[in-house]
Amino acid sequence: MKKTHIALLLLIVVAIAGISAKFLDFSTYETFSSAEKAPDKQFYVIGFLDKAKAVNYDAKTDPNKFTFFAKDKAGNEKQVVFIKGAPPRDLEKSEQLVMKGHVQGDQFICSGIQMKCPSKYKNDQTIGEKI
Amino acid sequence: MTNTFEGEHLLPGQIGYLFIVTAFVASLFSCFSYFRAVKTETADPSESKSWLGLGRWSFGIHTFSIIGIFAALFYVIANHLFEYHYAWSHSSLDLPGKYLLSCFWEGQEGSFMLWIFWQALIGVVIMKTAKTLETRTMTIIALVQAVLCTMILGIYIGNDIKIGSTPFVLLRHMMQGAPIFSVPNYLDFVKDGNGLNVSLQNYWMVIHPPVLFLGFALTIVPFALSLAALWRGDYKEFVKPTIAWTLVAGAVLGTGIMMGGKWAYESLNFGGYWAWDPVENASLVPWLTLIGGLHTILVFRSTKRALPITFVFLIFTYLLVWYSTFLTRTGILGKTSVHAFTGDGQALYYHLLVVIAGFLALSLGLLMYRWKTMPRIKEEEATLSREFWMFIGAAVLFIAGIAIIWDTSLPVWAPLVKMISGKEMAPPVDVIKHYNDIHVWIAIIIGFLSGLTMYMKYKDTTPKKLWTNAAIAAGLAAIMAMGIGYSQRITTWQYSFMLFSTCFAIVGSLHYGIAVQKLKFKNLGPVTAHFGFGAVLLGILLSSYNKHPISYNTTGEILNFGKGNAEAEMKENRENVILFFGIPVAVGDYAATYIGDSAVEGKDKRVYYKVRFEKYDSASQKVTESFMLYPDAFINPKGNQMGLSANPDTKHYMSHDIYTFINQATDKSKSDTSSYRTYIMHKKGDTAFLPAGFMVFNGFDKDIKDPRYKPGDSDIAVAANLTIFDKQGKQHSAKPLYIFKNREYVAHIEDTIKEMNVFARLDNIVVKSQDSAYAELKVRQTDPKDDFIVLKALVFPFINVLWIGVIIVVFGFFISLAKLMGGKAKPELELE
Numbered sequence: 001m002k003k004t005h006i007a008l009l010l011l012i013v014v015a016i017a018g019i020s021a022k023f024l025d026f027s028t029y030e031t032f033s034s035a036e037k038a039p040d041k042q043f044y045v046i047g048f049l050d051k052a053k054a055v056n057y058d059a060k061t062d063p064n065k066f067t068f069f070a071k072d073k074a075g076n077e078k079q080v081v082f083i084k085g086a087p088p089r090d091l092e093k094s095e096q097l098v099m100k101g102h103v104q105g106d107q108f109i110c111s112g113i114q115m116k117c118p119s120k121y122k123n124d125q126t127i128g129e130k131i
Numbered sequence: 132m133t134n135t136f137e138g139e140h141l142l143p144g145q146i147g148y149l150f151i152v153t154a155f156v157a158s159l160f161s162c163f164s165y166f167r168a169v170k171t172e173t174a175d176p177s178e179s180k181s182w183l184g185l186g187r188w189s190f191g192i193h194t195f196s197i198i199g200i201f202a203a204l205f206y207v208i209a210n211h212l213f214e215y216h217y218a219w220s221h222s223s224l225d226l227p228g229k230y231l232l233s234c235f236w237e238g239q240e241g242s243f244m245l246w247i248f249w250q251a252l253i254g255v256v257i258m259k260t261a262k263t264l265e266t267r268t269m270t271i272i273a274l275v276q277a278v279l280c281t282m283i284l285g286i287y288i289g290n291d292i293k294i295g296s297t298p299f300v301l302l303r304h305m306m307q308g309a310p311i312f313s314v315p316n317y318l319d320f321v322k323d324g325n326g327l328n329v330s331l332q333n334y335w336m337v338i339h340p341p342v343l344f345l346g347f348a349l350t351i352v353p354f355a356l357s358l359a360a361l362w363r364g365d366y367k368e369f370v371k372p373t374i375a376w377t378l379v380a381g382a383v384l385g386t387g388i389m390m391g392g393k394w395a396y397e398s399l400n401f402g403g404y405w406a407w408d409p410v411e412n413a414s415l416v417p418w419l420t421l422i423g424g425l426h427t428i429l430v431f432r433s434t435k436r437a438l439p440i441t442f443v444f445l446i447f448t449y450l451l452v453w454y455s456t457f458l459t460r461t462g463i464l465g466k467t468s469v470h471a472f473t474g475d476g477q478a479l480y481y482h483l484l485v486v487i488a489g490f491l492a493l494s495l496g497l498l499m500y501r502w503k504t505m506p507r508i509k510e511e512e513a514t515l516s517r518e519f520w521m522f523i524g525a526a527v528l529f530i531a532g533i534a535i536i537w538d539t540s541l542p543v544w545a546p547l548v549k550m551i552s553g554k555e556m557a558p559p560v561d562v563i564k565h566y567n568d569i570h571v572w573i574a575i576i577i578g579f580l581s582g583l584t585m586y587m588k589y590k591d592t593t594p595k596k597l598w599t600n601a602a603i604a605a606g607l608a609a610i611m612a613m614g615i616g617y618s619q620r621i622t623t624w625q626y627s628f629m630l631f632s633t634c635f636a637i638v639g640s641l642h643y644g645i646a647v648q649k650l651k652f653k654n655l656g657p658v659t660a661h662f663g664f665g666a667v668l669l670g671i672l673l674s675s676y677n678k679h680p681i682s683y684n685t686t687g688e689i690l691n692f693g694k695g696n697a698e699a700e701m702k703e704n705r706e707n708v709i710l711f712f713g714i715p716v717a718v719g720d721y722a723a724t725y726i727g728d729s730a731v732e733g734k735d736k737r738v739y740y741k742v743r744f745e746k747y748d749s750a751s752q753k754v755t756e757s758f759m760l761y762p763d764a765f766i767n768p769k770g771n772q773m774g775l776s777a778n779p780d781t782k783h784y785m786s787h788d789i790y791t792f793i794n795q796a797t798d799k800s801k802s803d804t805s806s807y808r809t810y811i812m813h814k815k816g817d818t819a820f821l822p823a824g825f826m827v828f829n830g831f832d833k834d835i836k837d838p839r840y841k842p843g844d845s846d847i848a849v850a851a852n853l854t855i856f857d858k859q860g861k862q863h864s865a866k867p868l869y870i871f872k873n874r875e876y877v878a879h880i881e882d883t884i885k886e887m888n889v890f891a892r893l894d895n896i897v898v899k900s901q902d903s904a905y906a907e908l909k910v911r912q913t914d915p916k917d918d919f920i921v922l923k924a925l926v927f928p929f930i931n932v933l934w935i936g937v938i939i940v941v942f943g944f945f946i947s948l949a950k951l952m953g954g955k956a957k958p959e960l961e962l963e
Contacts, residue, residue, distance in 0.1 A: 003511050004519065008526055015530045019537065022569055025559035026541070042560040059795055063684055063709040063921040085707040086795035086921055089776055100560060 029098075031072040036103045045099050045108065047072040049091060057087050070097060070108070078108045088113060136303070138318040139214045144299040147203030151297060154196035154247075155280035161189035162273035168266040169362070183266060187258055190273060194251040200244060200283075204298050208234050213321045216305040217241070217298045223326035225736075233331050236340040239460060239479070240298035243282040245341060249348035250276060257352065264368055267359035268352075275351060278486055282479075293478045329765045329776045332737075335394035343391060343414060346384025347452050350417060352376035353424060354449035354494075357442050361497040366506060370432050373445070375951055377425045382944035384418050389937045396790075396930075398778045403678065404933075405671075407566040409464045412539040413455035419532035420448045423525035430518040433589045437522055438505050439498075444529060446494045451536065453490065457483040463542050515594055517587040524580040531573040538566070567675075571625045574668050578632030581661040582608075582639025586647070604642050608634035615669075619928065621676055629672055636665030656947025663939025670933025681719030681789070682708040682924040707794050710742065712888065712918035719789075721746055725920050727885050728796070729761075737778075739763040740793055740920050744782070758782055762922070764793045787928040795921035807892070807909040812851070814905070822912045824887060826855040826865075831896075831906070837868055839880050846872040851893045851906045855884060867893040867908070888913040 030043040049055075050069040057066040066082040068091070080099060094115035101110035164186035171179040204217065209231055213219040221234040221241075235241035254272045261268050285297030302321065303312040311317050330336075353373050360369040391411065392404035405411060424444030427437040458464055461480040512519045545556040559565035586592070586600045612631040615621070621630055640662035648654045684705045710716050710725035717723075721744040729739040739761040746756040764777040779792035810819045812828035819826055829852040840848050850866040857863065868880040881892045895907040 003514065004522055007519075007523055011523070011526055011530055015534060018569060018572070019534050022565060025561075025565040025568075027557040027560045029555040029557045044557040044560075057795075059709050059919060059921050060916070063707045063795065064705055085923070086775075 031074045032076045032078045032103065032108060033072075033074065035108070039103050042100060042102050042111075045070075045072055045101070047097050047099060049094060049097060050077060051092065055087060055091070059086070070099065078103070078106065080108045080110050082110045082113060084111055088115060091115065135315055136214075136312075136318070137316045139301075140210075140212050141214075141301075143203050143206050143212065144215060144301070147200055147207070147299045148297060150196040150199035150203060151280065151283055151299075154193050154200065155277060155284060157189045157193035157196060158273050158276040158280055161186050161193055162270055162277055164189060165266050165270040165273055169270055172266060179266070186266070186269060186273070190251075190254055190258060190269065193273070193276060194255055197244070197248050197251045200298075201248060204235070204241070204244070205231070207299070211324065213324050214302055214318055215298075216300050216302045219302050219321065219324045221325070221327055223324040225323075226327055227332070229334075229337065230327055230332050233336050233340075234327055236344075237327055237331055238298065240283050240296055242340065242344065243279060244298065245344045246348055247276060247279045247283075249341075249345045250279065250351055253348055253352060257355075261372065264356065264359050264372065267362050268355045271355035271358050272351060275355075275490075278489075282482070294482065296478075329737075330399060330778075333394060333398035333778065335390060335397060339387065339390040339394050342383060343387030346380060346387040347414075347417070347455075349376065349380035349383055350421060350449050350452050353380065353421070353445040357445045358494060358497055361442065361501045364501055364504060366438060370428065371951065374425070374428055374432065375948060377421060377428065377445070378944045378948045378951070381418065381421055381425055382941045382948075384414075384421065385937065385944075386941055388414050388418060389934075393934070396779075397781065403675075403927075404930075405675075407563055409539045410459050412535050413458050416532040416536045416539075417448045417451040417455065419528045419535075420444050420451060423528040423532075424448060426521045426525040426528075430521050434508070434512070434518045435506060436508055436512060436518055438507070439502065440522070440525070442498055444525065446498065447529075450487065450490055450494070451532070453483070453487050454536070457487060458539065458543075513591045515587060515592045515597060517584055517589045517592070520580055520584045520587060524577060524584065527573060527576050527580070531570060534569060534573075535566070568625075571629050574672075575625075575629050575632045578629065578636045578665060578668055581664055582632075582635040582637075585640060585643045585658065585661065600642070600646070601639075604635060604639040607642070608638040611638060615673070619673060619677055621672075623676075626672060626676055629668070633665050633668040633672060637662055637669065640665065653946070653950045653953070656943050656945075656950055658943070659946055660940050660943030663936045663941075663943055666932055666936030666939060668936075670929060670931070670936050673929035674927045674933060677928045678925060680706040680923065680925050681721075682706060682791075682922055684708045707921050707923050710920050710922055711916060712913075713886075715745070718744070718922070718924050719926065723922070723924070725918075725922075727888075729763075736765050737763050738766055738796070740796060742791065742920075742922065744789070760789075760791050762791050762793045764796060766796065783931070785931065787926055788930050789924060789926055791922055791924045793920050794923055797918050797920075807890075807911045809894070810908045810910055812906040812908060814903075819910075821855070821889065821910065822914050824855060824857045824889075824912075826853050826891075826910070828852070828906065828908075829854060831904070832866060835868065837866065837880065840868055840870070843870075843872070843877075846870055846877055849893070849896060851891075851908060853882075853891060853908075855887065855889060855891075857887050863887060863889075865889065865891045867891045869893040869896055871896075888918060 027042065027044055029046055032045060032047075035041075035043045035045055047070040050071055053069040055066070055068040064083055064085055066085065066087050068080055068082075068087075069077055070080050071077045080101075096116040098114040098116075099108065099110045100112040101108055103109075164182045168179045168182035168186055171182060206212075207215045208218050208222050211218060211222065211224055217238055217240065218234075221237045222231070226234070236245060250272065254269065254276065257268055257272060258265060280295075282295045283297055284295040285293070285300060286295070287293050303309075303317065306312070311320055314320075353376055356369045356373045356376065360366050388411070391414065395406070395411075396404035421444070424441055427441040427444060430437040431441055457480075461483060463480070541556060541558055548554060548556050582604060583601055586597050586604075608631060612627070612634040615634070616627055616630050621627055640658045644650060644655055644658035644662070648658060684707055708716055708718060708723075710723060712725055712727070715722040715724040724743045724745070725740065726743055727741050729741075740763065742760045742762065744756075744758050744760060745754050747753065748755045760780045760782055762777065762780040764775040766775050775793070775796060777793045779790055781791070782789040810826075812819070815828065815830040817828045819828075832850040832852050833848075835842075835848045835850055837848075837850070842848070848868050848870045850868050853865040853867070855863045855865055863884045863886070865882040865884055867882040870877045870879065876895075879893055881890055883890050889910065889912045892909045893906060894909040896904050897907060898904045
């Protein structure tokens with residue numbers, strides 16, 4: 001074997017090892033109830049805004065806190081506390097929400113939301129931390 | 132349904148579509164002609180020549196048609212012909228003219244057109260310059276052009292299979308069956324278009340997409356030249372043009388990517404220039420592999436080694452461009468990307484899959500066909516040779532690219548994982564950390580190699596000389612790294628390594644350029660590029676490592692994030708601060724005061740918020756520094772929506788940037804809680820209290836100097852002379868006008884005091900006697916507590932190092948290019 005081949009092989013092995021090790025970084029999509037089982041861990045929960053219940057954002061008392069109710073795919077509902085600021089644009093029009101966060105008691109503490117909007121002409125958007 | 136409709140302009144669409152069909156057919160014909168020219172080149176040169184002529188002509192027609200498509204679509208958009216779906220969905224009447232071009236790249240079809248356009252122009256340049264390589268290269272380029280044209284063809288095969296989508300489709304065809312189209316004059320009801328996404332209404336978005344697409348388009352040349360070389364098994368001629376075009380492509384694509392970063396930095400509020408977003412990754416990866424290819428082809432030119440791997444790199448670069456298109460255009464990224472284009476459905480998905488598979492089969496087929504017979508050198512290279520380490524560096528770049536694209540392709544392979552384990556895979560919770568953890572190592576290796584390899588020579592290097600030079604560079608780099616690391620408090624060990632490695636790249640290239648190359652300008656291309664690349668890495672490290680919010684909020688409850696300490700908890704959820712009108716709030720070292728906005732009712736939808744930043748010297752209580760920032764936002768960008776779309780504003784210093792954007796603002800058109808209150812002023816000197824301040828009536832003025840008032844025929848204007856005091860005791864003057872004619876009310880002109888949010892109107896003048904009249908004033912003042920913005924402010928240290936680094940890299944590429952084009956067939960690009 002040539003030196004270059006050995007070097008290349010070595011690089012590939014290291015790269016695969018590294019990538020596999022970092023594979024553990026990948027998260028999973030969960031429901032509220034499955035996320036509840038690991039309350040300290042961050043997950044993604046796919047759900048929908050409960051339009052029947054009030055959303056609440058009052059910048060004067062806390063500009064970083066926005067709460068609303070969401071149902072997950074299994075139909076369970078939780079109050080979501082978004083801690084990165086104001087309500088996202090078009091939230092009430094969204095047809096699906098991907099929320100990043102963890103369960104704390106009966107609330108879901110959320111640091112990032114990505115919305116899927118019904119209009120195909122509009123980009124989906126994310127607020128808070130990148131999802 | 133009626134068949135005739137009123138007011139439609141069908142001609143531009145028909146012309147445009149005709150051009151599309153012409154462009155498609157012409158490129159197919161050109162491909163065929165060039166192919167025939169290749170086939171007959173050796174056997175029958177005269178026949179080959181006539182085929183060549185046909186190929187050129189048809190490619191010319193193709194290029195002309197592409198320009199025609201552009202003109203037709205531009206006409207449609209510029210004239211607001213909303214009967215066309217493209218104009219309706221991507222533009223609107225109030226769109227500023229400078230953004231008309233941006234409408235092209237908001238949509239799928241327009242950005243394909245941009246790509247076709249650039250490749251057509253590049254094809255013309257190749258036609259003029261490629262000489263004996265022309266026939267083979269142009270066959271490939273014309274083929275790709277034909278394939279790209281199918282993307283905008285928009286024809287149906289049978290009822291279900293649609294190939295491409297044309298930008299000239301009519302609104303009524305796009306939305307068949309909608310009730311509005313049952314009336315012939317439906318256009319009377321389509322008053323305005325959907326408008327351009329507000330985040331694209333930014334000057335960077337006018338120039339970033341064309342440059343990026345030019346970069347993508349340019350990668351076709353190394354690809355086509357590689358295939359041309361493989362086709363004939365002739366590996367001599369293609370080297371020089373391939374290096375030249377790879378340099379150009381690398382410079383342009385790199386610039387385009389960083390322009391995207393600059394756009395994200397200046398107009399998106401995700402807080403930075405790079406977020407490892409799939410769309411960003413998808414453009415970075417081809418650049419990495421392209422740069423890998425650039426280095427291996429340089430090795431090949433000097434040592435005749437590394438030819439097969441060069442083909443692999445250059446071919447994969449172009450295939451990766453297509454794969455990026457697949458990732459970002461088909462909607463497959465859906466859940467994972469902020470700014471992926473929304474999908475055009477299944478049709479495009481399979482269309483692109485077929486195209487990529489086709490190109491893959493073609494290029495790998497050729498590569499495999501020639502693999503065994505490619506020239507190779509039997510003896511091994513020396514361990515201390517430039518070619519060996521350049522090869523290693525290129526391989527590392529390629530592996531980094533593969534790692535990025537693998538992670539980015541999560542939605543592609545996630546279904547497979549689900550089948551096996553039943554788990555629904557999601558991106559890492561902290562995406563940025565995930566990528567940084569991996570690629571800090573790539574940066575460390577690349578940093579070291581870009582410094583060290585320059586000291587080496589092709590074939591073999593004298594170890595003593597090499598190590599002396601490397602030791603000098605390492606010593607200086609260590610000093611520099613320690614200085615920076617200490618002052619910037621870089622403590623994490625991986626990043627300390629990276630700091631040293633980038634310093635080594637910087638110092639090494641400087642030292643090599645001065646001590647070895649003796650600053651001979653034409654030889655400084657690689658040195659400059661490596662120096663700039665070191666600066667880029669350093670800028671990334673410094674600006675990202677110590678990027679921090681300064682807008683901590685101190686009100687509201689603290690939520691528990693299990694971070695263990697109060698400071699970390701606060702960091703987690705206190706990054707937005709509320710600024711009430713006129714009240715200074717501490718933001719970092721500054722006192723930030725929100726002092727008004729640019730909102731004008733019914734005018735521009737973009738509102739600028741004026742925020743004054745002041746630094747006080749605590750000893751003397753004096754303002755030592757003061758500046759204004761104007762972060763802006765579209766409030767309710769499309770009618771009755773919740774929330775806003777914000778653009779940041781940034782204060783640039785040499786050493787850092789202060790980056791601010793609005794997260795929330797009062798929508799005064801909706802939530803203005805104040806209403807007009809009536810105040811009766813009986814006589815001169817009467818005083819009344821306002822929500823924040825008070826006003827004094829100084830009597831009536833008849834001598835009107837208000838520029839808004841144009842004296843009309845026999846009408847009379849009277850002003851109420853008011854002095855209004857704010858809470859700080861500062862005086863303001865207001866003179867609302869009342870205009871009447873023959874004792875009949877005509878109009879009034881309000882006066883406003885922006886700084887106090889006061890709107891005063893002289894509503895009526897009640898005349899009691901000849902010389903006594905009292906004023907009925909209507910005044911409203913928004914309670915300062917109802918006028919606020921929610922602001923986020925971040926500090927990016929030394930971000931300028933990054934931007935300057937990018938410019939230096941590109942400059943280095945062009946020095947190399949100039950030397951390559953000017954030099955007389957010198958075998959080596961860099962000599963000692």
